[in-house]
Amino acid sequence: MEHGLEITSMNESGYRPLVSYEAWRVAVLAYCDDVRPEAIRTAQRHDLTDEVFVLLRGNCMLFTAGAGDKPGEMHAERMEPGKVYNVKKGWWHNHVLDENGAVLIVENDDTTDGAPPEGNSPILPLSDEQRRFVLESAVF
Numbered sequence: 001m002e003h004g005l006e007i008t009s010m011n012e013s014g015y016r017p018l019v020s021y022e023a024w025r026v027a028v029l030a031y032c033d034d035v036r037p038e039a040i041r042t043a044q045r046h047d048l049t050d051e052v053f054v055l056l057r058g059n060c061m062l063f064t065a066g067a068g069d070k071p072g073e074m075h076a077e078r079m080e081p082g083k084v085y086n087v088k089k090g091w092w093h094n095h096v097l098d099e100n101g102a103v104l105i106v107e108n109d110d111t112t113d114g115a116p117p118e119g120n121s122p123i124l125p126l127s128d129e130q131r132r133f134v135l136e137s138a139v140f
Contacts, residue, residue, distance in 0.1 A: 015105075025109040030102040031058065035095060037138035041131065043071040043092040044123045047116070049108040051087045055079040058101030059140040065092035065130065074130050076137035079103070092124070096138040 014032040017025055033039060043065045053062060060079040064087065066072030071092040079085060087093045095103065112119035126134070 020109050023109055025107055025111070027105045028056070028102055029097070029105055031097045031099050035097040037096045037135050040094050040096060040126070040134045042123045042125055043094050044113070044121055045090055045092045046107070046111055046121045047090065048120045049111065050089050051111070052106040053079065053085040053087070053095070054104040055081050055083070056102040056104055059098040060101050060103050061096045061138045063094050063134060063137070067091045070124050071126055071130060074133040076133070096134065098140045
């Protein structure tokens, strides 16, 4: 580390934490098989905090599905560069990236997959109708 800068490359596919400091984490999610429209079978929510997404390159469709006990009505939002997308605490969500896509993610450092007591971010399956919505909406 020189001049007080830590520089990290973001050229790999999949999810990769880049910086963790005290209560927050910055990560990148780049295209991988898990974010293809056909692969989206679940939604996740974070019970304790919001989660922020910023489009770095390519295309990303961000899906939200309400804040109830399980994923509800689906909404698709095509992300634009230069905008910050904050998914509020308790809202079900997932995303689809194209082959060039990458998003920056900012979340609490203690964000973990799974329902309590193992984690603070439950993941539930989408219905067939919700999966069709994802497939039909993820057009770039």
